[in-house]
Amino acid sequence: MFAHVGDELIIEGHRVGEPRRVGKVEEVRGDDGGPPYLVRWDDSGRSTLLFPGADCRIEHLTGAGKDS
């Protein structure tokens, strides 16, 4: 998985009724666009550090690459 600053990060809900979580990548701390990412979440407006799992996908809004 790789991302760029400005990309959108999405984690789908794991249970029925659980909303998806969407955030924007503010910092890429790994090598070559790898995790962890500092993500600002749309619903709370706050940022946390995320080590993404397989349930996470990246939308490359900056046009720098395709979904990983």
Add this chain to the structure above:
Amino acid sequence: MNISDLAVRAPVVIGGDATVAETAALMTTAGVGCVIVVDAETPVGIVTDRDIVTRGVAQQYPIDGRIDGLMSMGLIALDVGRDFDDLLHVFRDHAIRRVPIVDHDRVVGIVSLDDLMVFATEQLADVSKVLAGQIMFPHAGDEALAPVPAS
């Protein structure tokens, strides 16, 4: 207050290729209820004793199966430089009970909601002691606030 002021527990980590039995044994030895699953040194998930029960035993997951088949993915962490308020928001916003604390992306500790409760209780106890002291032994300076007797 900074997160580092809290009693952050040292993290207990295990590789994703470890078995469920090995993970349970590590939890027992280390006296913890959760471990962070790592790939090399990179955290990739977290698994709790409850996960082993509900996703493992209850689903008849083999005890010699890989632990990364049971773990929760997508680890939400906080930098060690963040403050207490940030930590509270993480617990609230993400509905999780444990937050790994990282220093330059290396996990250096873990804080649970229970730890916060203990901390808050200790703070409350300190306030209670001050209040009890003021009730039982009023300050001499308080005399100035006493009502003036009618002449």
